[in-house]
Amino acid sequence: MMKMNFDLDALFIEHGCADSTLAARIIRSIPAGVPVHHVADAREVARPAHDARDPFGAGKRQMIIARRKTPFLMACPAGSSKFACCGYLVLTLASNCPMDCSYCFLQEYLADNPAFQVYANFADSFAELNRLVKSAPGRSFRIGTGELADSLAFDSITGISRELVRFFAAYENLTLELKTKTDEIENLLDLDPRGRVLVSWTLSSDNVYRSSEHRTASPTARIAAARAVLEAGYRVAFHFDPLIAYPGAERDYVRLIDELLDSVPAKKISFISMGGLRMTPALRTIARHRFSTDPMLCGEDVLASDGRFRTFTPLRLKLYRTLEERFRKAGAEIPAYLCMEPASIHERVFGEAPIKPAGLGERLASSRPI
Ligand code: SF4
Numbered sequence: 001m002m003k004m005n006f007d008l009d010a011l012f013i014e015h016g017c018a019d020s021t022l023a024a025r026i027i028r029s030i031p032a033g034v035p036v037h038h039v040a041d042a043r044e045v046a047r048p049a050h051d052a053r054d055p056f057g058a059g060k061r062q063m064i065i066a067r068r069k070t071p072f073l074m075a076c077p078a079g080s081s082k083f084a085c086c087g088y089l090v091l092t093l094a095s096n097c098p099m100d101c102s103y104c105f106l107q108e109y110l111a112d113n114p115a116f117q118v119y120a121n122f123a124d125s126f127a128e129l130n131r132l133v134k135s136a137p138g139r140s141f142r143i144g145t146g147e148l149a150d151s152l153a154f155d156s157i158t159g160i161s162r163e164l165v166r167f168f169a170a171y172e173n174l175t176l177e178l179k180t181k182t183d184e185i186e187n188l189l190d191l192d193p194r195g196r197v198l199v200s201w202t203l204s205s206d207n208v209y210r211s212s213e214h215r216t217a218s219p220t221a222r223i224a225a226a227r228a229v230l231e232a233g234y235r236v237a238f239h240f241d242p243l244i245a246y247p248g249a250e251r252d253y254v255r256l257i258d259e260l261l262d263s264v265p266a267k268k269i270s271f272i273s274m275g276g277l278r279m280t281p282a283l284r285t286i287a288r289h290r291f292s293t294d295p296m297l298c299g300e301d302v303l304a305s306d307g308r309f310r311t312f313t314p315l316r317l318k319l320y321r322t323l324e325e326r327f328r329k330a331g332a333e334i335p336a337y338l339c340m341e342p343a344s345i346h347e348r349v350f351g352e353a354p355i356k357p358a359g360l361g362e363r364l365a366s367s368r369p370i
Contacts, residue, residue: 029157066120072092096115097116109148116149164197168193181202182217185228205244212296227264243275244277254326257326278304281307317349
């Protein structure tokens, strides 16, 4: 069993989940001193009283094992007719995250959460996936677990990645995307994903990592982990999201890509995505309050028509183009898309209109590096 690499002040187990396989695994893996409480309903769990200054941060040190009562599978909440999006499906096996990035949208989306949750009935998601496959024969789907939580943040104590990999390996037209900022890959290395599991890393420059991505693995450690899973038979992809325009950003991101391409050959990268820093007014207020000294939250931004503060367009276009050019120079045609940007920005970066979300989703799901 891997070593748990985050702090846990308390574990809560909802009625009916105590005998689950997941609860048994977690109890076996957490340090002996962590108090375990049994509750009738996960909604009874309160925020820790000892940290009134940052209750959301304190909630990142409490875990709830509960039963998920709503479907596990849904369309990506970032998808909308306004954006040139990628037709992604989200599988929610956990919510909230023990890491703490200053720009993370969960600070607003899950603002009242007293803890992070994992779902004891996660295996029910396999029945939902079976129904999806039967409902659309011949179509390919890319399904990710990294929307409301980091896909591998809890894997040292839940081991869920092993069940997921074995399940997806059996389906030709499903691609699982495990999206992470950790280097917790040990559970993956001795399995055969049969080309159907992609592990993707969000990569940021060292300056962004140091000022904004608390308790994550360093960019160098993420790249080393990518190299290791590639050698173990997994596909790999990279998200440059959020790209943050600060003085020296272009130089730093080019350096980051150079470091990446030294370890992972361009032709082995399944795709890249890029997205500029964007925050709703509420998220911007929360983030600036919780991380008042983070310079990355104070760049030049404007309130865009979708109601989010975005990096001033010429600055983010410059960053997109710098990255696109660096990857193009690497000589391999790496599929690329922009996250939550309108088609007009896509055209200005790539010189062509984006393909429709469903088509792009299928292409990303089925594109295999050479
Ligand atoms: S790793 Fe991802 S989910 Fe976790 S805090 Fe950072 S941005 Fe949020």
